[in-house]
Amino acid sequence: MQQKPAEKWAGILQMRVEAAESGRSFARRQYHEGALRIIRPHYLDANGQVTYTVINPGGAYFGADRYLLEFETEKNSELLVTTQSATKVYKTPQGPAFQQMNITVGENSVFEYVPDQLIVYREGSYRQVTSVQMHPTSTLLLSEIITPGWSPEKTDFSYDELNTRTEVKVEGENELKRLVVDQLRLMPHADQKISGLGMMEGFTHTGQLLLADRRLDDELFEKIRVLAEASDTYTGVSRAGTGEVYGVKCISIRTLARSTGAVSALHTAIIDAVREEVRGQSPLNLRKF
Amino acid sequence: MASSPQLSALLGMMQLTDSALPTGAFSHSLGFETYLTSEQIIDEETFSTWLEMFASQQLTFTDALAIRLVYAAKTFDDIVDLDELITAQALPTQIRHGGITMGKRLLFLGAESYPSEWISTYAEKVSEGEMYAHQALVWAILARELGVEEDDAVAAHVYATLISLTQNAVRGIPLGQNAGQRVIRGAQEWVEQAVKASAELGYNDLGAISPGLEIAQMRHEHQRARLFMS
Numbered sequence: 001m002q003q004k005p006a007e008k009w010a011g012i013l014q015m016r017v018e019a020a021e022s023g024r025s026f027a028r029r030q031y032h033e034g035a036l037r038i039i040r041p042h043y044l045d046a047n048g049q050v051t052y053t054v055i056n057p058g059g060a061y062f063g064a065d066r067y068l069l070e071f072e073t074e075k076n077s078e079l080l081v082t083t084q085s086a087t088k089v090y091k092t093p094q095g096p097a098f099q100q101m102n103i104t105v106g107e108n109s110v111f112e113y114v115p116d117q118l119i120v121y122r123e124g125s126y127r128q129v130t131s132v133q134m135h136p137t138s139t140l141l142l143s144e145i146i147t148p149g150w151s152p153e154k155t156d157f158s159y160d161e162l163n164t165r166t167e168v169k170v171e172g173e174n175e176l177k178r179l180v181v182d183q184l185r186l187m188p189h190a191d192q193k194i195s196g197l198g199m200m201e202g203f204t205h206t207g208q209l210l211l212a213d214r215r216l217d218d219e220l221f222e223k224i225r226v227l228a229e230a231s232d233t234y235t236g237v238s239r240a241g242t243g244e245v246y247g248v249k250c251i252s253i254r255t256l257a258r259s260t261g262a263v264s265a266l267h268t269a270i271i272d273a274v275r276e277e278v279r280g281q282s283p284l285n286l287r288k289f
Numbered sequence: 290m291a292s293s294p295q296l297s298a299l300l301g302m303m304q305l306t307d308s309a310l311p312t313g314a315f316s317h318s319l320g321f322e323t324y325l326t327s328e329q330i331i332d333e334e335t336f337s338t339w340l341e342m343f344a345s346q347q348l349t350f351t352d353a354l355a356i357r358l359v360y361a362a363k364t365f366d367d368i369v370d371l372d373e374l375i376t377a378q379a380l381p382t383q384i385r386h387g388g389i390t391m392g393k394r395l396l397f398l399g400a401e402s403y404p405s406e407w408i409s410t411y412a413e414k415v416s417e418g419e420m421y422a423h424q425a426l427v428w429a430i431l432a433r434e435l436g437v438e439e440d441d442a443v444a445a446h447v448y449a450t451l452i453s454l455t456q457n458a459v460r461g462i463p464l465g466q467n468a469g470q471r472v473i474r475g476a477q478e479w480v481e482q483a484v485k486a487s488a489e490l491g492y493n494d495l496g497a498i499s500p501g502l503e504i505a506q507m508r509h510e511h512q513r514a515r516l517f518m519s
Contacts, residue, residue: 236507
């Protein structure tokens with residue numbers, strides 16, 4: 001039997017986006033292999049930002065499989081990455097499914113990642129590592145929604161492990177400095193008190209939204225906090241990060257709720273507020289194509 | 290009469306993990322005040338439930354693990370990296386600032402009483418704004434120099450934090466002094482669990498916890514009435 005080398009990826013997706021003279025962003029280079037594809041670009045509004053939709057023709061991430069996504073935005077370009085449907089992880093007896101995402105956000109460019117929800121099913125394990133390198137003048141927005149999964153007994157949280165780690169570094173003249181590390185660890189199998197105090201607090205769904213930009217001022221922070229309080233969620237909003245690294249400010253929004261829709265509505269409201277206040281861009285309309 | 294190395298390690302540990310050490314720990318609830326306001330913590334039992342969760346989450350995945358990583362450090366560059374990482378992973382502002390404030394107090398006290406190359410370099414770099422400081426890292430460097438065993442250094446810090454949180458709960462909830470001592474006695478089991486669980490973790494686990502506690506710590510910033518700074 002052939003041994004599968006450790007560095008072998010079940011799916012690879014790589015993309016480099018540039019801005020044309022006209023201001024329109026487009027993929028200068030794209031590559032895919034195995035279980036990841038991308039469908040043709042969309043322009044959702046008049047500002048030239050390009051939206052790409054990642055699809056997983058297999059319909060799910062499988063045990064011990066490793067998936068690599070790499071995005072690079074060149075000077076002045078704007079990219080939004082979304083998914084066609086929820087990312088599903090079924091039973092993974094072979095070991096956790098793993099996604100590595102590497103993002104490089106160039107000078108004065110924008111990278112927004114707004115995927116559908118992640119669903120880890122009974123006896124599934126999933127690990128995700130996201131590594132971002134951003135220019136101090138760029139904009140970063142990362143969203144994540146995680147559901148409690150599903151089992152035949154209709155009990156929530158029947159998966160084994162879910163672990164996400166996102167690390168953002170900012171480029172200085174000579175060195176990269178860490179801005180923030182955002183992590184989530186849910187191990188319902190080991191922690192019997194998963195739904196309890198300090199853990200899921202009786203809620204079922206969790207959301208993470210991470211913003212990094214030089215222009216995240218106090219007025220916008222307050223606006224986000226008001227949106228969080230008005231939403232149908234239990235949310236914390238805080239200024240995160242080691243400080244203003246080369247001028248870049250960071251806000252972390254963490255949410256608990258009882259539906260994907262509630263988290264998604266809050267994330268969309270915050271994304272729209274950031275778009276309006278920071279970039280004068282119209283609201284995000286992610287109609288699924 | 291010269292004291293044995295074990296005795297000087299013990300005495301140094303007693304001084305530096307004493308809840309009377311002026312690090313400002315008395316002014317931090319590290320999140321429980323949010324649960325106090327929502328009336329989820331109202332008595333000895335509910336506080337104990339919270340404290341056990343806190344020991345198994347933040348204290349295990351951040352403080353206990355950070356101490357182990359300092360013991361594994363080969364050069365001071367490893368400390369510089371850990372100092373940046375532990376600051377970057379603390380998303381709630383008040384938790385990050387609390388770690389820095391208490392870390393600085395312990396750092397300057399420790400650098401004066403127990404000078405060594407690493408602790409002096411750390412103090413210097415924090416003064417110059419090149420590093421941040423965090424209580425668990427500072428304590429681990431001091432403990433390592435004192436010759437405290439790694440597991441003992443983890444246990445002493447975790448227990449000291451649980452004791453000072455309980456003392457704050459005695460004032461804040463309030464609880465009776467005897468109830469406080471019962472919680473502190475019961476917490477020894479959670480200290481042992483934190484020692485055991487943290488030994489199984491690695492660098493990339495630093496700060497990886499469940500969302501509820503972090504949300505409560507974030508929401509504390511906006512509470513109307515507050516007894517504590519976090």
